Amino acid sequence: xxxxxxxxxxxxxxAACGLASLKLRAMQTAARQTGLRDVFKDDxxxxxxxxxxxxxxxxxxxxxxxxxxYNAITPTNMMKWGPIEPREGxxxxxxxxxxxxxxxxxxxxxxxxxxxxxxxxxxxxxxDADKQPIGKDALIARLESHIRTLVGRYKGRIHIWDVVNEAxxxxxxxxxxxxxxxxxxxxxxxxxxxxxxxxxxxxxxLYNDYNEHNPGKRAFLVGVLKDYRKRKVPIHGVGFQGHVxxxxxxxxxxxxxxxxxxxxxxxxxxxxxxxxVLPRATxxxxxxxxATAASSESLDPWKAGxxxxxxxxxxxxxxxxxxxFLKHRKHVARVTTWGTFDGESWKxxxxxxGRTNYPLLFDRDLKPKAAYAGVVALK
Ligand code: GLA
Numbered sequence: 001x002x003x004x005x006x007x008x009x010x011x012x013x014x015a016a017c018g019l020a021s022l023k024l025r026a027m028q029t030a031a032r033q034t035g036l037r038d039v040f041k042d043d044x045x046x047x048x049x050x051x052x053x054x055x056x057x058x059x060x061x062x063x064x065x066x067x068x069x070y071n072a073i074t075p076t077n078m079m080k081w082g083p084i085e086p087r088e089g090x091x092x093x094x095x096x097x098x099x100x101x102x103x104x105x106x107x108x109x110x111x112x113x114x115x116x117x118x119x120x121x122x123x124x125x126x127x128d129a130d131k132q133p134i135g136k137d138a139l140i141a142r143l144e145s146h147i148r149t150l151v152g153r154y155k156g157r158i159h160i161w162d163v164v165n166e167a168x169x170x171x172x173x174x175x176x177x178x179x180x181x182x183x184x185x186x187x188x189x190x191x192x193x194x195x196x197x198x199x200x201x202x203x204x205x206l207y208n209d210y211n212e213h214n215p216g217k218r219a220f221l222v223g224v225l226k227d228y229r230k231r232k233v234p235i236h237g238v239g240f241q242g243h244v245x246x247x248x249x250x251x252x253x254x255x256x257x258x259x260x261x262x263x264x265x266x267x268x269x270x271x272x273x274x275x276x277v278l279p280r281a282t283x284x285x286x287x288x289x290x291a292t293a294a295s296s297e298s299l300d301p302w303k304a305g306x307x308x309x310x311x312x313x314x315x316x317x318x319x320x321x322x323x324x325f326l327k328h329r330k331h332v333a334r335v336t337t338w339g340t341f342d343g344e345s346w347k348x349x350x351x352x353x354g355r356t357n358y359p360l361l362f363d364r365d366l367k368p369k370a371a372y373a374g375v376v377a378l379k
Contacts, residue, residue, distance in 0.1 A: 005266050017323075022315065022373035022377070024373075034068075035068045035069030036372075036375075036376070037069060039376050039379050042329075042334070043326055043329040043332070044325065044329060044332045044334050044335055045072040045333065045334035045335070045336075046069070046072065046111055047070055047072030047073060047336030047337070048066055048069075048070045048072075048073060048074070048336060048340045049076045049165070049272065049338050050066065050074070050099065051075075051076040053340075053344075054097070054101055055095060055099055056095070056098065057100045058098075062340060062341070064165075065362070067106045067339060069340075070108070072108055072109040072110075072111060072160075072334055072336060073099070073102075073103050073110060073111065074113045074162075074272075074336055075099050075111075075112075076338075076339070078092075078095045078114070079099075079112055079114070080114060080117065080120040081117070081146065081231070082121055082122045083120070084096060085122060087114055087120050087122070088122075088142075088265070093153070097213055097235065103227065109159050109160060110154075110157060110160075111158070111159070111161070111271075111336070112151070112154065112160070112161040113165075113271075114208065115146070115150065115161060115162070115192055116163065116180065116188065116192045117164070117165040117166060118176065118178035118180060119166070125179075126139065126179040134183065136184055140184055140188075140191060143191060144191065144195045147195045147196050147199060148199050151203065152199050152200070155203075156200065158200075158203065160204040160205075160206065161196055161200075161203050162206050162208040162239055163192050163206060163225070164192050164193070165208045166187075167180070167181075167189055167207070168209055168217055168224075169217070170211050170214045170217050171216040171218065172216035174220055185376050190228065191231045193205055193233050193234065205224050205237075206235075206236065206239045206269055207225075207235060207239065207322065208238075208239030208271055209238075210241065210243055210260045210272075211249070211256050212257040213253040213254040215253065216254065218257045218260055221230070221238070222261075225261075225264050225266065226264065235266070236268040237269055238268055238269070239259075239268075239270075239271035240268055240269070240270050240271065241256075241271050241272040241273075241338075242272055242274070242338075243347075244275055244276070244317075245277075246275065246276070246313050246314065246317050251320060251324060254324065255328075257334070258324070258328050259328075262328065262330075262331035265330070268332050269332075269333050269334045269336070270325065270332065270334065270335040271334075272336065272337075272338035273321070273335060273336065273337045274339065274360055277302075277310055277313070277358050277359060278299070278300065278301075278352075278357050279299055281351055281352045286330050300355040302356055303355075306358045311370055311371075312370070314358065314371050315371045315373075315374035316374070319375060319377075319378060321377055322335075337360055341364060342357065342359065342360050343363070345357055
């Protein structure tokens with residue numbers, strides 16, 4: 001028998017066994033009560049994002065699965081500025097408190113998401129009491145006070161923060177035009193990092209974004225990080241959201257970005273991985289999808305179940321990404337999926353509402369999919 005590397009061997013196993021036995025293997029792994037957290041324990045943390053999902057009751061089949069499979073959790077929406085402070089100073093602590101307590105009780109690395117973003121912000125944030133645009137100093141004061149309160153409440157309990165989300169445009173356009181940059185200027189970002197660090201010096205502070213594989217965006221981000229290093233802005237890693245598809249992005253570009261960030265001595269956290277399997281569509285097509293049966297059929301073709309050949313492509317794509325993460329395991333600190341099972345994914349409603357998508361590792365019945373077994377077989 002020829003000498004095969006571990007990777008070649010597992011590729012051969014997958015090719016030989018096909019989807020059916022991958023599914024069986026996934027169920028066996030789940031039945032053994034070991035999870036992704038154990039499989040990848042020598043490589044990186046395995047995380048997922050939680051919304052409500054039974055946190056109010058303290059238990060649910062989903063929470064049991066999360067406790068078994070994962071060792072890191074991120075809240076989907078409850079800590080974003082809009083939901084957590086809908087009116088100035090009126091904090092909605094109930095669900096975030098439950099989230100953090102549940103994470104602690106189950107030995108999770110708890111991630112906070114997120115402190116500063118241009119989206120999902122409350123309507124009062126950028127205006128004064130007379131609804132006039134707020135000035136620079138007043139907005140800086142709001143930013144700093146928000147961070148002090150939120151990071152301070154969970155000091156020592158939230159281990160990792162997505163401090164700033166999506167501040168950079170694609171290509172070579174540089175800083176995103178948003179109220180943050182328009183009112184404060186790009187320095188809003190370093191202020192956020194400095195205040196978060198002052199408030200909880202032990203927390204790991206991340207910059208989080210999508211499309212880091214984009215060469216122009218990568219170059220700009222690397223420039224910002226080098227400047228931060230020179231001026232000692234406390235940033236401890238970069239989040240790669242990882243909302244990807246079966247045929248995008250180009251993995252070679254994605255790898256270049258991992259290498260570029262790793263080359264600066266910063267770890268990469270994959271923060272929001274999911275793989276869209278549906279035909280590409282834009283938000284503007286969403287009106288059409290319900291308009292005619294034909295467009296519904298072409299944009300939402302797998303309502304009754306994913307055809308085996310697409311399921312195979314999904315499995316193969318998950319394996320490609322995990323192979324890359326394993327190859328760079330020294331620099332990849334965590335891999336988090338955005339949601340746990342297909343039924344709860346935002347990808348059922350974005351960019352087109354009401355479709356049936358299959359982007360995650362567990363199906364609508366919380367059963368592990370072939371993609372799950374495919375990534376487990378890499379070890
Ligand atoms: C972005 C945000 C997340 C979430 C996803 C979509 O990536 O960072 O908080 O809103 O979009 O659900």
